[in-house]
Amino acid sequence: MSHPQRRSEPGPSAGADGFLAVDSGGSGLRVAAGIPGRGPAGRRVTREPVRTGQRGIDAGHLLAQLVPLARELAAQAGIGRFTAVAVGAAGLATLGDALRADLPGALARDLGARRVALAADAVTAYAGALGVRPGAVVAAGTGLIAVGTDLTRWRRADGWGHLLGDCGGGAWIGRAGLEAALRAHDGRRGGSAELLARARERFGPVTGLPGALYPRSDRAAVLASFAPEVAACADGDPVSAGILGEAARHVADAAAAVHPAGTPVTVTGGLLKLGDAFAVPLARELAERLPDAPRVAAEGDPLDGAVRIAERLATGPLTLPEDGRMLSVTTLPGG
Amino acid sequence: MSHPQRRSEPGPSAGADGFLAVDSGGSGLRVAAGIPGRGPAGRRVTREPVRTGQRGIDAGHLLAQLVPLARELAAQAGIGRFTAVAVGAAGLATLGDALRADLPGALARDLGARRVALAADAVTAYAGALGVRPGAVVAAGTGLIAVGTDLTRWRRADGWGHLLGDCGGGAWIGRAGLEAALRAHDGRRGGSAELLARARERFGPVTGLPGALYPRSDRAAVLASFAPEVAACADGDPVSAGILGEAARHVADAAAAVHPAGTPVTVTGGLLKLGDAFAVPLARELAERLPDAPRVAAEGDPLDGAVRIAERLATGPLTLPEDGRMLSVTTLPGG
Incomplete structure (x- = not known):
């Protein structure tokens, strides 16, 4: 033509x-x-x-x-x-x-x-x-939100932002990791010396952390930037492994709240870059909460x-x- | 003269x-x-x-x-x-x-x-x-910090602000309460229908909460304003009672990290206004963590x-x- x-x-x-x-x-x-x-x-x-x-x-x-x-x-x-x-x-x-x-x-x-x-x-x-299939997708990056549809309506869970929710997302994991670092610094129960060392490498003396974080407008992104350090420590540090295990439970909670029976479930987003330290507890928690939902990889x-x-x-x-x-x-x- | x-x-x-x-x-x-x-x-x-x-x-x-x-x-x-x-x-x-x-x-x-x-x-x-006695004081209001001294040096624990710590303080309690309210809204595990009802009374439809909270510069104060609602629900709602019990553990953790042996411990600040719902678990946790520290009321x-x-x-x-x-x-x- x-x-x-x-x-x-x-x-x-x-x-x-x-x-x-x-x-x-x-x-x-x-x-x-x-x-x-x-x-x-x-x-x-x-x-x-x-x-x-x-x-x-x-x-x-x-x-x-x-x-x-x-x-x-x-x-x-x-x-x-x-x-x-x-x-x-x-x-x-x-x-x-x-x-x-x-x-x-x-x-x-x-x-x-x-x-x-x-x-x-x-x-x-x-x-x-x-695509346009029914199912449930958890989008987990800095934040975290789950949406599901049977193609007649949407259901959503979480996605409330880093102060009200986004439980299990990157900012949530990074925030929990920094809290554990500061617990170790203070001598409070529940601290992680490994995460404290990582926090010092990343941010310098931890007494400077509040000044480096609170004035910024991208606080959630700053918090999420620490999530890979938590994943990197998880193999030997039970506090870090505990944070990732709890994050995986939150992801499964959000998926379960929106999932139409008999449809696939997908977790997508930057959080998957954390590797096996997160992927292994995630697979376990999804299998426990949604045993009948086929888990499929994201197409795009x-x-x-x-x-x-x-x-x-x-x-x-x-x-x-x-x-x-x-x-x-x-x-x-x-x- | x-x-x-x-x-x-x-x-x-x-x-x-x-x-x-x-x-x-x-x-x-x-x-x-x-x-x-x-x-x-x-x-x-x-x-x-x-x-x-x-x-x-x-x-x-x-x-x-x-x-x-x-x-x-x-x-x-x-x-x-x-x-x-x-x-x-x-x-x-x-x-x-x-x-x-x-x-x-x-x-x-x-x-x-x-x-x-x-x-x-x-x-x-x-x-x-x-005054100028040795001891440990936990100042618990919107935030939370513990300081102790033997009169030769200061020790401090927490006081890192609402994103990095202040665990157990008013913003921490209010934030946890709002998270539980939104869990109920979404149908996620761990939600509290009582707190959801309180959140709606205080803030209107909860879908407006992120827009009401994130643009403000006094986010910690907004979160802390919900702490009294958590205390008000604790007598029938296990989720609310659980939040206050965890807050009390955090207070005891902070006190224990700074307390010089054999000195008194005091908890002071606006958090005490939450009443018995907080005071009862607080007394229990302090007695467990610091059994030999006399607990005294704040002079001022x-x-x-x-x-x-x-x-x-x-x-x-x-x-x-x-x-x-x-x-x-x-x-x-x-x-």
């Missing part, structure tokens, strides 16, 4: 209709773009997490990072406008009001969006891991999930259930 | 030499002033906690609140200058570098200070509770302790041990 493509709305941003997929998490934005049906043609990453302010997730800060990257990707891939956009964002369910209010209109204005999906990061993790990551959602948005109905907090689709004028 | 008092340095701020005592904590400043040897002549309270920034405790923010109050108290009590000032501050040991660097000079300039004591809030709590509070330190500074040597982080005395030119 060598006919030149005809466009219904030629204009200054000439090019194909594209999709844009975004994963906004604790370490920054990950963005992919392409032509629907062909998968991502390009990807970009930022290292600046989107700020959270009095109105929740800061839509302006997200847009200020996203729009220039999207235009770069559009130029690279020959895309004229991003008719379908899927944004997965950490904290969307509880801190996403401003994002839901402001983002679709802004994406229509700046990038030509016609349909915009806003998804909790757990939903993009789900879609990346399992949250950005893959956002890509799947965006490509479906561009071409037809989204078979995952919509619900105001977990996954909402806005169709804009002209869309 | 009716001779008119002679002053060595008459000036615009004529009046007696006074002392100023300050307790800077999570709920604001408490200030007392008077003539040495006569106890406090006046007191003031603010409701704005001193900010913590990149340089630690913000000395400028403390001064901006303190100086006007001190001048009011001086006018009221006929004080010309505050030659002796004692400031007890939460976080001094770990976040006090800027305070130690900036405060003595500023107090000399603005209030005529000649000797300035900067004390960790745990040291003022100690001095208020036990941290502001009383700051008053004791300031009055001693004005009149002679301070018999409590000095150490850079816990208690430091600066003698200024002319002092």
Whole structure:
């Protein structure tokens, strides 16, 4: 077929209709773009997490990072406008009001969006891991959230952030490890000399820890940065092994709370990088709590999930259930 | 003796030499002033906690609140200058570098200070509770810290703040209570329906909790505000009772780490307001961990302790041990 493509709305941003997929998490934005049906043609990453302010997730800060990257990707891939956009964002369910209010209109204005999906990061993790099958996915990185669906509704468990929950996630493990280090420093019961030595290697004298942690806006990420040290100590240090065992129980608790009977369960996210020190107790706890759930490996990551959602948005109905907090689709004028 | 008092340095701020005592904590400043040897002549309270920034405790923010109050108290009590000032501050040991660097000079300039004591809030709590006796004091409010001394050196345990420790304090209890409430909301194991009901009464729908908590700068105080609800549920709810029992164990752990053999132990601070739900397990845990330590009631509070330190500074040597982080005395030119 060598006919030149005809466009219904030629204009200054000439090019194909594209999709844009975004994963906004604790370490920054990950963005992919392409032509629907062909998968991502390009990807970009930022290292600046989107700020959270009095109105929740800061839509302006997200847009200020996203729009220039999207235009770069559009130029690279020959895309004229991003008719379908899927944004997965950490904290969307509880801190996403401003994002839901402001983002679709802004994406229509700046990038030509016609349909915009806003998804909790757990939903993009789900879609990346399992696609549109029923099941349960635990997304365990800095934070931790479990979502499950029978394709009629979503259930979620945890994902409350590092002060109210995210039990068993990276910040939870790192925080528990630092507490055990400081117990050893103080001579309190329950301390770990191994973790104290690791904390000193990582952060210097521990009396400087509060000053290094509390003024920062990325406290959860700082805490999570210590989780690999806990995993590294677990082979000889019962305190570290105990922390990882309790983390694994929390993961299983969250999975069990959302799991539809007879469906698969998947654990995905950066926590799996902790290796066997975490994987072994995790397998044991999941087998005990969900003995009849086949455990499957994730097919892809949250950005893959956002890509799947965006490509479906561009071409037809989204078979995952919509619900105001977990996954909402806005169709804009002209869309 | 009716001779008119002679002053060595008459000036615009004529009046007696006074002392100023300050307790800077999570709920604001408490200030007392008077003539040495006569106890406090006046007191003031603010409701704005001193900010913590990149340089630690913000000395400028403390001064901006303190100086006007001190001048009011001086006018009221006929004080010309505050030659002796004692400031007890939460976080001094770990976040006090800027305070130690900036405060003595500023107090000399603005209030005529000649000797300035900067004390960790745990040291003022100690001095208020036990005076200059050897012993151990656990100061348990929003946070938790234990200090002990044999009068040659200080030992401290915990006081690391709500993310790294303060185990068993008000923020710790409230946080654990909210986690249990959210476990019930999610259907995770370990939840408490009673605490969930209390959380809804206090904060509205729990899906709004992260948005109500994380953007605030006084997160520890918000968490601690839920501790009384945990205490109120403990009489029928095993989850709440379990949280308070674990808190009591943490208090005993901290006390045991700093306690000189054969000396008394005191628990002081707002946590005692939780009543028997906390006092009963606390007495049990202290008796088990420190069976030979007589438990005594606090004689006074941290502001009383700051008053004791300031009055001693004005009149002679301070018999409590000095150490850079816990208690430091600066003698200024002319002092």
